[in-house]
Amino acid sequence: MTNEPIAVPENQVERHVIAAFRKVGASEPSLQAATRAMMHASRLGVDSHGVRLTQHYCRMLVGGRLNKNPRLTIDQRGPSSATVDGDDGLGHYAAYRAMELACELAQETGLAGVGVRRSSHLGAAGAYALAGAERGFIGFATTNTDSMVPLFGGAAAFHGTNPLAFAAPIPGQKPWLLDMATSSIPMNRVFLHQSLDKDLPTGVAADSSGVPVTDPHQAEMVLPLGGAEYGYKGAGLAGVATLLSAVLMGTTLDPDFIPMVGAQDIGTPRNMGHFVLAISPDHFAGRAVFESGMSRYVDSLRNAPARPGEQPMAPGDREWRQAELRSAQGIPLDPDTARFLNLSV
Amino acid sequence: MTNEPIAVPENQVERHVIAAFRKVGASEPSLQAATRAMMHASRLGVDSHGVRLTQHYCRMLVGGRLNKNPRLTIDQRGPSSATVDGDDGLGHYAAYRAMELACELAQETGLAGVGVRRSSHLGAAGAYALAGAERGFIGFATTNTDSMVPLFGGAAAFHGTNPLAFAAPIPGQKPWLLDMATSSIPMNRVFLHQSLDKDLPTGVAADSSGVPVTDPHQAEMVLPLGGAEYGYKGAGLAGVATLLSAVLMGTTLDPDFIPMVGAQDIGTPRNMGHFVLAISPDHFAGRAVFESGMSRYVDSLRNAPARPGEQPMAPGDREWRQAELRSAQGIPLDPDTARFLNLSV
Numbered sequence: 124m125t126n127e128p129i130a131v132p133e134n135q136v137e138r139h140v141i142a143a144f145r146k147v148g149a150s151e152p153s154l155q156a157a158t159r160a161m162m163h164a165s166r167l168g169v170d171s172h173g174v175r176l177t178q179h180y181c182r183m184l185v186g187g188r189l190n191k192n193p194r195l196t197i198d199q200r201g202p203s204s205a206t207v208d209g210d211d212g213l214g215h216y217a218a219y220r221a222m223e224l225a226c227e228l229a230q231e232t233g234l235a236g237v238g239v240r241r242s243s244h245l246g247a248a249g250a251y252a253l254a255g256a257e258r259g260f261i262g263f264a265t266t267n268t269d270s271m272v273p274l275f276g277g278a279a280a281f282h283g284t285n286p287l288a289f290a291a292p293i294p295g296q297k298p299w300l301l302d303m304a305t306s307s308i309p310m311n312r313v314f315l316h317q318s319l320d321k322d323l324p325t326g327v328a329a330d331s332s333g334v335p336v337t338d339p340h341q342a343e344m345v346l347p348l349g350g351a352e353y354g355y356k357g358a359g360l361a362g363v364a365t366l367l368s369a370v371l372m373g374t375t376l377d378p379d380f381i382p383m384v385g386a387q388d389i390g391t392p393r394n395m396g397h398f399v400l401a402i403s404p405d406h407f408a409g410r411a412v413f414e415s416g417m418s419r420y421v422d423s424l425r426n427a428p429a430r431p432g433e434q435p436m437a438p439g440d441r442e443w444r445q446a447e448l449r450s451a452q453g454i455p456l457d458p459d460t461a462r463f464l465n466l467s468v
Numbered sequence: 469m470t471n472e473p474i475a476v477p478e479n480q481v482e483r484h485v486i487a488a489f490r491k492v493g494a495s496e497p498s499l500q501a502a503t504r505a506m507m508h509a510s511r512l513g514v515d516s517h518g519v520r521l522t523q524h525y526c527r528m529l530v531g532g533r534l535n536k537n538p539r540l541t542i543d544q545r546g547p548s549s550a551t552v553d554g555d556d557g558l559g560h561y562a563a564y565r566a567m568e569l570a571c572e573l574a575q576e577t578g579l580a581g582v583g584v585r586r587s588s589h590l591g592a593a594g595a596y597a598l599a600g601a602e603r604g605f606i607g608f609a610t611t612n613t614d615s616m617v618p619l620f621g622g623a624a625a626f627h628g629t630n631p632l633a634f635a636a637p638i639p640g641q642k643p644w645l646l647d648m649a650t651s652s653i654p655m656n657r658v659f660l661h662q663s664l665d666k667d668l669p670t671g672v673a674a675d676s677s678g679v680p681v682t683d684p685h686q687a688e689m690v691l692p693l694g695g696a697e698y699g700y701k702g703a704g705l706a707g708v709a710t711l712l713s714a715v716l717m718g719t720t721l722d723p724d725f726i727p728m729v730g731a732q733d734i735g736t737p738r739n740m741g742h743f744v745l746a747i748s749p750d751h752f753a754g755r756a757v758f759e760s761g762m763s764r765y766v767d768s769l770r771n772a773p774a775r776p777g778e779q780p781m782a783p784g785d786r787e788w789r790q791a792e793l794r795s796a797q798g799i800p801l802d803p804d805t806a807r808f809l810n811l812s813v
Contacts (some may be wrong), residue, residue, distance in 0.1 A: 126641065135634065155695040156525040156639060158623060175743065179550070198749075200578055200579045200751040200752065201576065201578030201748070202547050202548065202576070202577040202578070203548040203574075203577035203578045203579045203580065203749040204577065204579050204748070204751040205578075206580025206752055206753070209558035229548075231546070231547070232546045232548035232549065232577055233545055233546030233547070233548045233549025233550075233580075233581065234546070234548045234549050234579065234580060234581040234745075235548065235578075235579060236578065236579040236747060238752045240753070242568065243478050259711070260714065261711065273772075273777075274684075274769065274772050274780035275780065275781075276774055276775055276778030276779060276780050277772050277773060277774060277775065277777045277778070277780045278772075278774055278778075279772060279773040280770065281768075281780075287703075289708050289711075290591050291711055291715075298503065299501060299707070299711070301704035301705075301707065301708065303701045303705075307694070307698055308698070315480065324671070324697045327697075327698075333773075333775045334775065348692070348693065348694060348701055349652070349693060349699070350671075350695065352669045352672075353652055353653065353672075353693070355691055355781075355783070356648045358745070358783075359634075359646035359648060359783040360646075360648075361648060362595065362644070362769075362782075362783060363646065365765065366606060366636055366644070366762075366765075367606070367636075367747075369761065369765075370636075370758060370760075370761040370762050370765055371606065371747070371749060371752045371753065371758060372752060372753050373754075373757035373758070373761060376764065376765055376768065378768060379595040400579075402549075402581060402712075402716070403546070403549070404601070404716060405545075406545040406546040407549060407551055407583045407716045407717060408551070408583070408585070408717050408718035409718075412718035413715060413718070414718060416714065416715040416716075416721070417675075417711075417715050420710065420711075420714075420715055420721055423626075424619065424626065424707075424722065427618075427622050427623075427626050428622060428623040428624040428678075428680045429617050429621055429622060429623055430621055430622065430623045430677065433620075433621030433622070434621060435619035435620065435621050435622045435626075436700075436702040437622075437707075438622075438700070438703075438707060440801060
């Protein structure tokens, strides 16, 4: 069964990802950041943004879209605001630096926002929100991406699947972590249903003219969160990502991106923008109040009355369970990725 | 037709709302803030949060839940962070003050957040995001509210309809304005379908045990945005409102509120929290870049290819059109509200 994924221990996967990046000449700090972000996604079960992207990033490093040796420059515009120029390197590098800086500034001022320009794909936005929570802050991260989602009532792709990611520390536990696309479903879900020949739920995908369809083979776009009836909410939230990442930063608007995948041009940088925010609980009602509230909130949430067969969870609970499982059983790699990483059986 | 709404010129409505508040002894600054927020909602067509609430607020001012003469106190915890103590007055008063302060701080630091404690219902959260945009900032406002929405897989109400509101200035135009509940639909939509005896869309409402229903007469709760299949997103976003408004501020969690409506107790303050944020475009890529990007973004959005009979709109476009219409034709008042405001024909 050559198409079955193989499970590989996570430290082995990590070593091979790093080796692949070194082979194409990526700088050590930029490849470490990209590896960290992809391993985050692979551990938590978000395989679409996991180590399978190594091959894509390596191709873009070789093609010239991505700068192998980016020098980040920081422009601090105020005590709580700064921009990071990513120098067209791997987006993960600039995005982690942005969150690190946001936390440093927020430690002094209570709250800080850092925008990123001249960046590229950053993987899972949740990685950067989480980096904030791991330092004790409420973290937020967003990016705009290339067009894949029509507007509410639209007949062509407009916004990207523009994620909004939030994380917050919980005393003695893994952080609360919400990393969501503002589309109803990821495009990968459509591909999965195509391969299974299984109908999609109503109101999550559309054909090439924007008409909602359930036949996965007709689906060309994914609809904004809220679906056929309330998709203006998802479209509005996608706009929040675009306002903060692109309009505020003067970077590329969603419809103007060179497509991440499938473009002829892999030599021109995409000038992608991101935005991160760190909020210090110390500077509002105080750390002790925040921590007891956080514990009480997630406890009441996890113990809320459930429908038969269901289990209410805090955002991140499912992903942290997956991480435990994969820590024990290894990370599943599709055959292409396993081959690229020299991990084929 | 005694049940038909009557249309009353907006300045006349405003005068009568102010008179009603004065009659029950509300302080001038607090009643002016509440009137401003309700008139915002009534002008923009958000009648659920419009002047119909005057009667409710007056009852709470008389009952003692709301302090007629609140003295706001500000605790500035950092250059970019502060809390406003609402002194149990009308929530609108504390919330407008919070956004005003956030803008003042953000003017200096680039970005600022202000939390509110010991507050109460603030009406439409969009009013405060808009107040930020009117001063030239990207504004964000949120609040948690009493339980009305089950968790994803939940069998009982847990979160409130917890709104997230964002606004941003557009050169020479009314601001971009997104004011959305994190539930699929407002509970008022259920009541409307009940009175029309008309089925609800699938996946937006549930019966008393959390099971999705389309019969409006069986609907007891509204489901989180994303509905029966993807409601974890709406539940997560509701959690963002709760984290920022309640956990960060040490105020009441959604399931612990004395209900806004229908509670026996109208004498005990509810200790509601809110959170607002102001982001200064001057402190990122600069005002000129932001303004040209904003104009280009909304232009491309409004001119995006549309499905037949549809018209993609920027968040707020629908509401600003409604405001123009109501400015010309008056604000529709239901008979109860018209009577309470001494505006019956």
